[in-house]
Amino acid sequence: MPKVLVSDPIDQAGIDILSQVAQVDVNTGLSAAELVRIIPEYDALMIRSGTQVTKEIIEAGNLLKIIGRAGVGVDNVDVPAATRKGIVVVNSPEGNTIAAAEHAIAMMLSMSRHIPEANASVKSGKWERNRFIGVEVYKKTLGIVGLGKIGSHFAASAKAMGMKLLAYDPFISAERAEQLGCRLVELELLMRESDYITLHIPKTPETKHLINAEVLSKMKPTARIINCARGGIIDEAALAEAIKEGKIAGAAIDVYEHEPLEADSPLRSVGQNIVLTPHLGASTAEAQVNVAIDVAEQIRDVLLGLPARSAVNIPGIFPDSIEKLKPYLQLAETLGNLVSQLAGGRVDYLNVQLQGELANNQSQPVVVAALKGLLSQALRERVNYVNASIEAKERGIRVVETRDASIRDYTGSLHLMAKGTLGEHTVTGAVLGENEIRITSVDDFPVNVSPTHHMLFTLHRDMPGIIGKIGSQLGSFNVNIASMQVGRKIVRGDAVMVLSLDDPLPEGILAEIIKVPGIRDAYTVNL
Ligand SMILES: NC(=O)c1ccc[n+]([C@@H]2O[C@H](COP(=O)([O-])OP(=O)(O)OC[C@H]3O[C@@H](n4cnc5c(N)ncnc54)[C@H](O)[C@@H]3O)[C@@H](O)[C@H]2O)c1
């Protein structure tokens, strides 16, 4: 049974799903060194934001197939290191959207009405009604930085509260912003004009300290800023100073550059104009169930050999297209494997052509599958959908993808051309019916054969007796032929012969086959 390590608190609903297929060990609060020590036993790791999955942990995880982040942000996982090692990283892109947006709204309102201080004051026995005069958000301008899932939900709620909306997000269109009732503007204008600014962007090298002293200096002295996205997007020292010096009115912060927040963080000494929560954006009962189920299901599927629906490091495989593309992914992998064995030596160039209806689909997963097949001879089980593109790039394989929807010999077909040190080969294949894979041409000679484990391909001159001679050769080595087919363009011209064999070809037989008069080349293929 596979083993899953759950290293942060996860809702029981997720543990129950994992327990159907794996031994689940819940072991929270481990140090990095402890994780490095125990991770070699595990096939999967499930985390929230607490565990930092470093390169060292990933390197030590020799059995790891998947890291599941029960939440959105994967900035606590070294994703490039996981990718290189062929480990799928999955998250739950939507499970806590509402929770995070509602927390940001709560932060905006509680900061505006001094709720934390008023609460503390009443609990301490006081009744200070004049001390806590707040401000309304109605008719105020809200600037949303990052109009993705959480930003959009905040926008809809803020609109309903009568706020005017500005948004800064270089990756969305003005039309999309308009649909959400937002005016898309540059960051500087948003900072200048907003009464409230809320951040909903990922932490990336580009967004680190995006909100620094200079950017904060553009804000109105009455303006307030909310960060329920990621720590490190705001320069915390600059923020603390801006509030203390009255350059801005306040801030509400849920996430920090270093978590837990250090005891001597300048944010702790700002006083009453800052509301701080300990990374609670996703902490609702509903969100914790959603993310736990979402990620546990993906871990279960990957451990059962099925695809994950929200993998962050498998290029371009979207959940909706997986089912439809599945037989074509299998076809691409088979053809990649076949063409690499025909090519024999190193391949430097691969052209992947999507034909017929397939040409109207996402090409990236098909290309990745072809590369996985192509590299499987060299890398065996070390190559998978996660690292195939990187491995190909590192080996200097130039990959070109083309489409031709006008080729309609089959509903959808795939053509691969590989050039390498030993020459050039092409293969084409198609999916018949639901999921029957066929090889439909080899080196441009038409055939129609099902791929089998052991095959022999020959390039020869079409002439009387040649098939019989190959049959006798194989017979003399006690190899049984399951099926045989010849593909030719003209009678007595060049041709290919494709034989499916019940047994693997013994050493030395190819050299004998090549000696048969009329045979130009012969290739053993194991699929
Ligand atoms: N506090 C919490 O507990 C909590 C909970 C959930 C999510 N989050 C965080 O909230 C953030 C947003 O999550 P989401 O689900 O809305 O993500 P999302 O991917 O749906 O949206 C992010 C948006 O940011 C935009 N963006 C990216 N780089 C940008 C840049 N440099 N400037 C401006 N816009 C940029 C993208 O175009 C996208 O529209 C993430 O950082 C996530 O980790 C925090």
Ligand SMILES: O=C(O)CC[C@@H](O)C(=O)O
């Ligand atoms: O695990 C958590 O509670 C935080 C999750 C949140 O930061 C996220 O990015 O989804």
